[in-house]
Amino acid sequence: MIRAIGLVKIYQTGGLPVPAVRGVDLVVEPGEFVAIMGPSGSGKSTFVHMLGGLETRTSGEIWLDGKRADTLSESGWAVLRRQKVGFVFQFFNLVTNMTVADNVELPALLGGASPKHARERREYLLAELGLEERASAAPGQLSGGEQQRVALARALANQPRLLLADEPTGNLDSRNTRDVLKLLGKVHRQGQTIVLVTHDARVASMADRVVSLLDGQIVDDAPIARIQRRPGGTAGDIVELRG
Amino acid sequence: MRLPLLALLAKEPAHGYELKQALEVTFGSAYPSPNIGQIYVTLGRLEKDGFVRAVDVEQSNRPNKKVYYLTAAGREALEAWVDEPTEGPRVRDxxxxxxxxxxxxxxxxxxxxxxxxxxxxxxxxxxxxxxxxxxxxxxxxxxxxxxxxxxxxxxxxxxxxxxxxxxx
The missing domain is CATH 1.10.287 (Helix Hairpins)
Structure with a gap:
């Protein structure tokens, strides 16, 4: 589905070059859900931005659906994203002078969906996220949590081959987080490929695989195992353990 | 386990099995189900310390059952527990x-x-x-x-x- 080979990003601000990502290899299979974790400054946001073409790479390769993507021009990336990639940013990036409904429908329309189809998809997504009554509001009238959910709806409007997200629950309280988790779980079960950066253990625990970055490099890449309860143990045991 | 049992007995006298059920109903599946043996052991100790007393209630065709009730000392211990601040979790990882x-x-x-x-x-x-x-x-x-x-x-x-x- 998506593949990064020896991906490097070095920022050159002022005099000294600052390496953010230092040679990352990653393969994500179709339908897989991968969570990327790591301390701030570990390069995880930069990495996922590069995967979506929102940040240029210094060196290395990105392959999406069997086609090389890192050599694309900015407009080439824009076309690719419109067709295949949904992106949820940490700070929403909604179009402020358009309604919530138009924000969500726009990517589907740009991607070539009929107005009827775009509207139906928007209605479905907003309902799933508990936002049907906010459809005609402007983004500025919404709380941070609501804006983040609209951003997720927008990213999924196109039914993209790949969903990329950078801290999609970073601004949500626990109830809003639950709505986002439910929708992520649902689209994942329907076969959505997801790569997301998160520090939220509830989000990461839904992934098939967790990749940990430290200082711009992968230090761990492995599936999340099922808990082996001791014989006769109940779910209550974990609560006791943490209590 | 001592003080939760005192709290339940402050509500009404009960026998051991009723206390086990009350804990289960209150905390649901999220809390480990208390062991009935452990409840009886704890009640025995509370009785020895004078915090609870037991009366035998006769049952037809079955052995007598012990119904426990809170004493004045038990109520005092319970009030002291409720009034004092509870320690925060310690890092003992x-x-x-x-x-x-x-x-x-x-x-x-x-x-x-x-x-x-x-x-x-x-x-x-x-x-x-x-x-x-x-x-x-x-x-x-x-x-x-x-x-x-x-x-x-x-x-x-x-x-x-x-x-x-x-x-x-």
Whole structure:
């Protein structure tokens, strides 16, 4: 589905070059859900931005659906994203002078969906996220949590081959987080490929695989195992353990 | 276990099995089901300390059952417990001991320990999420207990990240 080979990003601000990502290899299979974790400054946001073409790479390769993507021009990336990639940013990036409904429908329309189809998809997504009554509001009238959910709806409007997200629950309280988790779980079960950066253990625990970055490099890449309860143990045991 | 039993008996006198059921109904599946033997042992000790008394209630065709009730001393102990601030959780983490000591012996390196532990915490979180799904949404006590466990787990994970940053 998506593949990064020896991906490097070095920022050159002022005099000294600052390496953010230092040679990352990653393969994500179709339908897989991968969570990327790591301390701030570990390069995880930069990495996922590069995967979506929102940040240029210094060196290395990105392959999406069997086609090389890192050599694309900015407009080439824009076309690719419109067709295949949904992106949820940490700070929403909604179009402020358009309604919530138009924000969500726009990517589907740009991607070539009929107005009827775009509207139906928007209605479905907003309902799933508990936002049907906010459809005609402007983004500025919404709380941070609501804006983040609209951003997720927008990213999924196109039914993209790949969903990329950078801290999609970073601004949500626990109830809003639950709505986002439910929708992520649902689209994942329907076969959505997801790569997301998160520090939220509830989000990461839904992934098939967790990749940990430290200082711009992968230090761990492995599936999340099922808990082996001791014989006769109940779910209550974990609560006791943490209590 | 002592003070929760005193609290339940402050509401009304009860026998051992009724106390077990009251705990189960209140805390739901989120809390480990109390062992009936442990309840009787605790009641025996509370009786010895003068916090509860038992009366034998005759039952037809069955052995007498002991119904426990709170004494004045028991009520005082309960009030003192409720009034005093409760200690916060202490960091007495077994994993942290491993993380600090194991590399000194050459048995394991810290990176591998942290990585394995992170994945284990995420497994626990997934388990808690599934427990939350199965829990009756009307049982607020059980829901809050699970949410508390999740918040603790998130803190453990954040701390793990700090350990990985600083110890490597």
């Amino acid at each position: 077994e994993f942290f001991m491993k993380l600090v000591l194991a590399p000194l012996t050459g048995i394991s390196d810290r990176m591998a320990l942290v990585n394995r532990q992170r994945r284990h915490y995420l497994s626990l979180m997934r388990d808690l999420d599934e427990l939350a799904e199965r829990t009756d949404p009307g049982n607020r006590v059980a829901r809050l207990l699970i949410e508390g466990a999740m918040l603790h787990l998130q803190a453990d994970l954040d701390w793990l990240e700090r350990c990985q940053e600083d110890l490597n």
